[in-house]
Amino acid sequence: AQSVTQPDIHITVSEGASLELRCNYSYGATPYLFWYVQSPGQGLQLLLKYFSGDTLVQGIKGFEAEFKRSQSSFNLRKPSVHWSDAAEYFCAVALSGGYNKLIFGAGTRLAVHP
Amino acid sequence: EPEVTQTPSHQVTQMGQEVILRCVPISNHLYFYWYRQILGQKVEFLVSFYNNEISEKSEIFDDQFSVERPDGSNFTLKIRSTKLEDSAMYFCASSTDRSGYTFGSGTRLTVV
Numbered sequence: 208a209q210s211v212t213q214p215d216i217h218i219t220v221s222e223g224a225s226l227e228l229r230c231n232y233s234y235g236a237t238p239y240l241f242w243y244v245q246s247p248g249q250g251l252q253l254l255l256k257y258f259s260g261d262t263l264v265q266g267i268k269g270f271e272a273e274f275k276r277s278q279s280s281f282n283l284r285k286p287s288v289h290w291s292d293a294a295e296y297f298c299a300v301a302l303s304g305g306y307n308k309l310i311f312g313a314g315t316r317l318a319v320h321p
Numbered sequence: 322e323p324e325v326t327q328t329p330s331h332q333v334t335q336m337g338q339e340v341i342l343r344c345v346p347i348s349n350h351l352y353f354y355w356y357r358q359i360l361g362q363k364v365e366f367l368v369s370f371y372n373n374e375i376s377e378k379s380e381i382f383d384d385q386f387s388v389e390r391p392d393g394s395n396f397t398l399k400i401r402s403t404k405l406e407d408s409a410m411y412f413c414a415s416s417t418d419r420s421g422y423t424f425g426s427g428t429r430l431t432v433v
Contacts, residue, residue, distance in 0.1 A: 253422070
């Protein structure tokens with residue numbers, strides 16, 4: 208069955224430190240890949256997406272993600288975290304074609320220490 | 322930037338009552354979805370809708386749920402007889418083939 212795994216439930220980093228959030232997927236073919244961010248009580252904001260082409264994708268708020276087909280991974284990175292980045296981050300995948308449902312990972316809650 | 326609009330932002334209802342959650346998708350999007358997120362849990366797919374019919378639904382989407390696109394702009398989720406376990410945040414989303422999925426800010430449903 209198709210699935211998305213975010214191995215880290217909770218991560219704490221210091222402000223200014225680098226960040227990497229992990230995401231692995233299980234699909235028969237290369238899916239469409241997404242990262243969303245959710246602040247407490249808020250909706251889901253798209254950070255970035257990968258459909259095809261360059262495997263390093265730039266997103267909003269200084270985030271980037273790299274698709275690695277051999278590892279079935281789509282890890283999210285940021286070189287220097289800001290206190291405002293504290294939120295929950297969800298990796299999501301969909302079969303190619305924008306009409307297919309999104310499958311979400313369980314999320315990683317990011318805390319940022321001053 | 323175009324947005325998906327959901328109303329109301331918060332609804333409290335008594336168990337057994339019917340609720341209708343409303344969404345206005347992005348105007349040129351063709352595919353529409355409902356997801357839910359129980360507090361502290363992950364986002365779960367409920368149903369997708371295309372060309373005025375359901376294209377896929379999850380096992381959560383049982384006979385108590387229905388969706389409708391009553392006019393050219395609104396997309397609604399109806400829960401016929403709410404249960405306590407229906408309490409969740411409900412998200413509407415829309416997409417095109419290549420746009421990715423845009424989510425609304427959600428409706429928090431509380432069943433008491």
